Structure formats: C-alpha cells, structure tokens
Amino acid sequence: xxxxxxxxxxxxxxxxxxxxxxxxxxxxxxxxxxxxxxxxxxxxxxxxxxxxxxxxxxxxxxxxxxxxxxxxxxxxxxxxxxxxxxxxxxxxxxxxxxxxxxxxxxxxxxxxxxxxxxxxxxxxxxxxxxxxxxxxxxxxxxxxxxx
Amino acid sequence: xxxxxxxxxxxxxxxxxxxxxxxxxxxxxxxxxxxxxxxxxxxxxxxxxxxxxxxxxxxxxxxxxxxxxxxxxxxxxxxxxxxxxxxxxxxxxxxxxxxxxxxxxxxxxxxxxxxxxxxxxxxxxxxxxxxxxxxxxxxxxxxxxxx
Amino acid sequence: xxxxxxxxxxxxxxxxxxxxxxxxxxxxxxxxxxxxxxxxxxxxxxxxxxxxxxxxxxxxxxxxxxxxxxxxxxxxxxxxxxxxxxxxxxxxxxxxxxxxxxxxxxxxxxxxxxxxxxxxxxxxxxxxxxxxxxxxxxxxxxxxxxx
Amino acid sequence: xxxxxxxxxxxxxxxxxxxxxxxxxxxxxxxxxxxxxxxxxxxxxxxxxxxxxxxxxxxxxxxxxxxxxxxxxxxxxxxxxxxxxxxxxxxxxxxxxxxxxxxxxxxxxxxxxxxxxxxxxxxxxxxxxxxxxxxxxxxxxxxxxxx
Numbered sequence: 001x002x003x004x005x006x007x008x009x010x011x012x013x014x015x016x017x018x019x020x021x022x023x024x025x026x027x028x029x030x031x032x033x034x035x036x037x038x039x040x041x042x043x044x045x046x047x048x049x050x051x052x053x054x055x056x057x058x059x060x061x062x063x064x065x066x067x068x069x070x071x072x073x074x075x076x077x078x079x080x081x082x083x084x085x086x087x088x089x090x091x092x093x094x095x096x097x098x099x100x101x102x103x104x105x106x107x108x109x110x111x112x113x114x115x116x117x118x119x120x121x122x123x124x125x126x127x128x129x130x131x132x133x134x135x136x137x138x139x140x141x142x143x144x145x146x147x
Numbered sequence: 148x149x150x151x152x153x154x155x156x157x158x159x160x161x162x163x164x165x166x167x168x169x170x171x172x173x174x175x176x177x178x179x180x181x182x183x184x185x186x187x188x189x190x191x192x193x194x195x196x197x198x199x200x201x202x203x204x205x206x207x208x209x210x211x212x213x214x215x216x217x218x219x220x221x222x223x224x225x226x227x228x229x230x231x232x233x234x235x236x237x238x239x240x241x242x243x244x245x246x247x248x249x250x251x252x253x254x255x256x257x258x259x260x261x262x263x264x265x266x267x268x269x270x271x272x273x274x275x276x277x278x279x280x281x282x283x284x285x286x287x288x289x290x291x292x293x294x
Numbered sequence: 295x296x297x298x299x300x301x302x303x304x305x306x307x308x309x310x311x312x313x314x315x316x317x318x319x320x321x322x323x324x325x326x327x328x329x330x331x332x333x334x335x336x337x338x339x340x341x342x343x344x345x346x347x348x349x350x351x352x353x354x355x356x357x358x359x360x361x362x363x364x365x366x367x368x369x370x371x372x373x374x375x376x377x378x379x380x381x382x383x384x385x386x387x388x389x390x391x392x393x394x395x396x397x398x399x400x401x402x403x404x405x406x407x408x409x410x411x412x413x414x415x416x417x418x419x420x421x422x423x424x425x426x427x428x429x430x431x432x433x434x435x436x437x438x439x440x441x
Numbered sequence: 442x443x444x445x446x447x448x449x450x451x452x453x454x455x456x457x458x459x460x461x462x463x464x465x466x467x468x469x470x471x472x473x474x475x476x477x478x479x480x481x482x483x484x485x486x487x488x489x490x491x492x493x494x495x496x497x498x499x500x501x502x503x504x505x506x507x508x509x510x511x512x513x514x515x516x517x518x519x520x521x522x523x524x525x526x527x528x529x530x531x532x533x534x535x536x537x538x539x540x541x542x543x544x545x546x547x548x549x550x551x552x553x554x555x556x557x558x559x560x561x562x563x564x565x566x567x568x569x570x571x572x573x574x575x576x577x578x579x580x581x582x583x584x585x586x587x588x
Contacts, residue, residue: 018199021168021190043168052165053208053225058201065200077232078200079401080426082376082523084227084550084573086543101569102527106400107373107428109525109569111552128542128550130571132374132426132525134401226548227573229376229523231403231426233396248422249380253547254520254575256378256422258405275395275403277424279378279521279573281548312493315462315484337462346459347506347519348499355494371526372494378521 004069006030012074013066022058026066032100034066037093040116051089051116051126057081060112060129063098068108068133071100076108081131089126091116098129108133151216153177159221160213169205173213179247181213184240187263198236198263198273204228207259207276210245215255215280218247223255228278236273238263245276255280298363300324306368307360316352320360326394328360331387334410345383345410345420351375354406354423357392362402362427365394370402375425383420385410392423402427445510447471453515454507463499467507473541475507478534481557492530492557492567498522501553501570504539509549509574512541517549522572530567532557539570549574 004012006029013019013026013036022044028035036059038044046052060083068076098112114127151159153176160166160173160183169191175182183206185191193199207230215223245259261274298306300323307313307320307330316338322329330353332338340346354377362370392406408421445453447470454460454467454477463485469476477500479485487493501524509517539553555568 012194015194016199017190017192018201019193022201043164045164046166047159047162052163052205053212054165054169054201054205057204057208057228057230058199061200061204080229080231080374080403081204082227082229082571083204084542084571085225086545086550101525102566104527109374109527111569111571125543128552128571130523130525130552130569227521227550229424231395231424233398233403248378249419251380256380256521258422258424272396275405275424277376277378277405277422306488309488310493311484311486312495313487316495337458339458340460341453341456346457346499347502348459348463348495351498351502351522351524352493352495355498359494374523374525375498376521376523377498379519 004074009066009069019062022055024059024062029066030070032067032071034063034070034098036063036066036096040091040094048088051094053085055094056085056089056114056127057083059094059096059114060127060131063096063112064110064129064131065133067098067100067110071103072108072135075136076133077136079132079134081129083127083129085127087124087126089116091118091124093117095123106135108135151221156213156216166209169202171209176213177217179214179218181210181217181245183210183213183243187238187241195235198241200232202241203232203236203261203274204230206241206243206261207274207278210243210259211257211276211278212280214245214247214257218250219255219282222283223280224283226279226281228276230274230276232274234271234273236263238265238271240264242270253282255282298368303360303363313356316349318353318356323360324364326361326365328357328364328392330357330360330390334385334388342382345388347379349388350379350383350408350421351377353388353390353408354421354425357390357406358404358423358425359427361392361394361404365397366402366429369430370427371430373426373428375423377421377423379421381418381420383410385412385418387411389417400429402429445515450507450510460503463496465503470507471511473508473512475504475511475539477504477507477537481532481535489529492535494526496535497526497530497555497568498524500535500537500555501568501572504537504553505551505570505572506574508539508541508551512544513549513576516577517574518577520573520575522570524568524570526568528565528567530557532559532565534558536564547576549576
C-alpha cells in the first residue's frame with residue numbers, strides 16, 4: 001500500500017478542481033488526522049448570509065477522506081457520511097478537523113468537527129459529522145489519491 | 148405561515164450565492180417534492196474526473212430543503228442529513244429529486260435520490276440521502292426562505 | 295456465492311437469540327426486499343407507553359440485513375445505519391419493509407420504512423432508515439448467514 | 442423546565458420495560474454525559490455468537506437520550522441517530538458513553554462511543570453513533586421523562 005505524506009496530500013487536494021473552486025487548504029495532516037480550512041467569502045453563502053450547508057458538507061466529506069488517507073494511503077473512497085448542523089455558520093474561516101475512529105482492512109470510520117473562526121481567532125462549533133470510507137483494492141504503484 | 152410557490156422558490160435559489168456558483172436550477176417544485184439540477188462541469192470534479200462528493204452533498208441538502216419548503220413555507224432550516232454514495236458520478240447533468248416523508252409541526256423528514264444523466268438521457272442512481280429540517284418559528288410576513 | 299431462499303432466511307432469523315427474544319418474524323423475502331414484523335407487547339415499550347426506539351432500530355437493522363441477503367446471499371454484515379423517528383409508535387404490530395437501493399460487489403445500500411399496524415389493519419409510518427452492509431468474502435460453502 | 446438528577450434518571454430507566462428486558466443500567470449521569478451498561482448474555486446475541494446490532498442501536502439510542510436529559514431535563518425525545526459498526530461485539534459488558542455536543546433550545550446533538558469490556562476490564566470500541574433529540578414543549582410539572 002502506498003503511503004500519503006503531507007506534501008502529497010496537499011498536491012492531491014490541489015488536483016481537485018472543486019476544492020480549488022472553494023479555496024480549500026490542508027493545514028494539518030498525519031497520524032489519522034486531517035484539518036481542512038477555507039476562507040468564508042460571499043460566493044459560499046446562502047441567502048441568509050451564513051455559510052451554505054453544502055460547503056459544510058463538502059468540508060466534512062473531504063476532511064474525512066484525508067484523515068482516512070493519512071492511515072490507509074491514497075486509495076480510499078467516501079462511502080457515506082452524516083452531518084448534523086448545530087448553528088448558523090458565520091465568521092472568517094471554516095475549519096474541519098477529522099480523525100480516524102477505526103481503520104479496518106476494507107472500511108475506515110472517521111468523525112469530524114466543523115468550526116467557524118472569527119477575526120480574533122475565536123472558534124465556534126457549527127456542525128459535527130461521522131462517515132465511512134472504503135479502502136479500494138488496487139495494484140501497487142497505481143495512481144489513485146483520496147477524495 | 149407563508150407559502151412558497153415555484154416562482155418564489157426559484158427566486159430563493161437564485162438568491163443563494165453558493166447555488167449560483169454551482170449553477171443549480173430548480174426544475175420541479177410542489178406538493179412535497181423538489182428537483183434540483185446542475186450541469187456537470189470541470190470545476191465540480193475531484194481528481195479522478197468524477198463529480199466531487201461535496202457537490203452531491205450540496206445537491207441533496209438543497210433539494211431536501213426545497214421539498215420541505217414546498218409544504219412548510221420558506222421558514223425551514225436543514226438540521227442534518229445522511230448521504231450514501233453508490234457509484235462514481237459521471238455524466239452531463241446531476242439531478243437531485245427530494246420528497247417529504249413526514250411533515251410534523253416542528254420537524255420535516257425527507258428523502259432524496261441523486262442521479263446522473265448522460266448525453267442520451269439515461270439516468271444512473273449515484274447516491275441516496277435522508278435528512279431532517281427544522282420548521283423555524285417566525286413572525287408572520289417575516290422574510291426567511293429555505294436554504 | 296451461496297444463495298438465501300425464504301426458508302433458509304427464516305431459519306437464520308430463528309437462529310438469532312435476540313430476534314427470538316423480541317418475537318420477530320419474516321413475512322416477505324426475495325428480490326431485494328424483506329419484511330420483518332413483531333407484535334408490540336408491554337416488554338418492548340418505553341416509559342411513555344410507546345414502542346422503544348431501540349426496537350425500531352433493531353427492526354430496521356435486521357430488515358436491511360435480510361433485504362441485502364436476498365440478493366447477496368448469507369455473507370452480509372451491517373456496516374451502519376441511520377434512522378429518523380417520525381412519530382410515537384403505537385399499535386398491534388411493527389412492520390419493517392426494507393429494499394435494496396444498490397447492490398455493489400462489496401457494499402449494499404438499502405432503505406427501510408417502519409410502520410405500526412393497528413387492530414383494523416391501518417398502517418402509520420413511524421420511522422424511516424437507510425443503511426449499508428458489507429459483503430463479507432468467505433470460502434464457498436462456509437456457514438455465515440446475515441444478521 | 443424540570444431537572445433530572447441521577448436518582449430520577451435511574452428511576453426513569455427502570456420504568457422502561459424494554460430496558461428492563463435488556464438488563465440496562467445507568468452507571469454515570471450528569472453534566473451532559475451519560476453511561477449505560479448491560480451484561481452481554483446469550484439472549485442478546487445474533488446467530489454468529491456476537492452481540493446483535495439491534496442491542497448496540499438500543500444502547501446508543503438510550504445513552505444519547507439520557508445525556509441530553511442531563512442538560513435539558515426529562516422532556517427530550519430521540520429524533521434520529523446514525524450508528525457505524527466497527528467490529529463484532531464480544532465480551533462481558535456493553536458500555537455506551539454519550540455526551541452532548543451542542544444543546545440548543547429545541548434540539549440537542551450528542552455523540553456516543555460503544556465499547557465491549559472483557560473479563561479483565563479491557564475495553565474495545567465496537568461502534569460509534571451520533572444523534573439528535575427534540576426538546577419537547579410541555580406544561581411545567583408534566584411527567585414525561587427521556588427515552
């Protein structure tokens with residue numbers, strides 16, 4: 001199984017057009033954990049002026065995949081996830097911290113906390129997620145990063 | 148409780164900057180059902196060339212909200228959702244069809260089927276979702292559409 | 295892959311001590327669908343006099359497993375599920391109808407509708423569920439039914 | 442809003458016939474947390490000799506409800522939950538530890554870790570859950586404990 005280090009993980013994220021569109025960046029990676037962040041800007045809002053739930057879902061999905069990739073290598077695929085929204089998401093930055101709960105041979109289960117960070121660095125928890133990823137069988141050396 | 152007709156629902160969708168960024172359109176609305184579509188374009192993909200899971204999550208979230216809005220008016224807020232990914236999503240159009248399963252006084256539960264449609268109109272089911280929405284109490288006449 | 299017919303499926307259910315404790319019976323099975331029923335009795339209630347949510351969770355979990363088993367044979371294991379409770383469950387019988395949404399090579403996704411049936415046969419939808427099952431690899435002829 | 446202390450919480454659990462049937466006990470309660478335990482016995486197994494998934498679902502559902510009840514009083518009702526199964530559950534005791542993630546005015550979101558404990562006290566994580574509960578409006582003094 002190929003491994004995925006921080007540099008390759010960032011390269012993988014950069015290779016996702018949708019992540020580039022949203023402006024996501026990987027700020028921590030390794031040991032079963034991954035943190036994804038993006039700046040909250042006008043284009044990502046819904047009509048109430050808060051972050052669209054779809055952006056929270058994106059961040060959870062991708063953070064879960066990278067957390068799993070940090071232990072299982074690039075060949076993981078999101079199988080499903082659950083997200084509960086806790087409060088309207090406002091602030092300057094959205095931060096999604098995911099961690100592996102259990103890494104099995106074929107399936108990895110992770111959790112994710114999503115917070116918004118305002119101008120003075122205060123974090124507020126705005127959603128929590130739980131999801132599972134399939135470890136995809138593949139020939140050694142095959143190119144197939146997480147996402 | 149104010150009601151939400153197809154014209155107002157479309158206006159509501161157009162007022163969501165994130166939906167505009169993704170190019171979503173409402174193609175059916177009413178009677179506890181809503182269909183949301185978007186063209187699958189390069190910017191919405193992940194690194195494997197298939198639609199990013201975050202786009203599927205967005206479409207499910209928003210379709211569920213509009214289905215609920217079609218019975219409860221504009222004052223609904225997504226509380227949480229679960230999505231299971233069934234196969235890589237490829238094609239020309241993503242279609243998310245949601246319907247209300249049960250509309251309670253304070254909470255509405257919906258399901259959603261997500262399909263991709265290819266060039267000759269063939270649909271393939273690529274994800275299924277289930278979610279709940281909170282009916283937000285508000286003064287009559289207050290402006291607060293679904294999303 | 296061994297197959298699972300109605301007779302073997304019923305035998306499998308009877309071999310589950312917890313299903314015997316709850317009094318569950320399989321009333322339909324085959325073609326990606328399974329229906330599980332149990333009589334609502336005092337021992338299965340919570341303190342409000344309605345059916346305990348844990349009984350609904352049990353029925354969903356087992357119905358999903360049997361629906362999956364009807365297409366993939368006995369070697370399936372529940373990976374996870376989501377259940378939304380719609381209204382207090384009262385009546386004479388609990389009925390859980392599950393159907394396969396998508397059967398992949400390693401993972402099967404199903405949905406389930408849970409209804410209560412009262413004395414004159416009227417059904418009321420009380421919960422909906424969605425879940426996934428892992429298709430467990432095993433030597434041909436190995437004894438490992440769904441559950 | 443009435444409050445719920447450890448003594449009343451135990452009394453509430455004892456008043457649930459299904460919890461009595463399963464032999465559940467509350468071993469910790471307060472400050473947004475609750476721990477529920479039950480002895481793993483033959484009657485709670487499925488046909489493979491491991492704990493039935495329905496028992497894990499029951500324990501998650503009830504632990505989540507009591508964790509929520511510890512902050513919101515007895516008037517909470519489970520709205521929905523997601524459970525991911527991590528490994529076959531074997532051992533002497535099942536322990537479900539739930540904690541409140543966010544307590545809103547009308548909805549409380551909780552997480553739960555489920556472990557099995559073997560004869561020498563070793564714990565193994567066998568499932569994780571996330572769920573939400575509705576805070577039910579009721580007249581002061583009304584009798585309606587969590588469950």
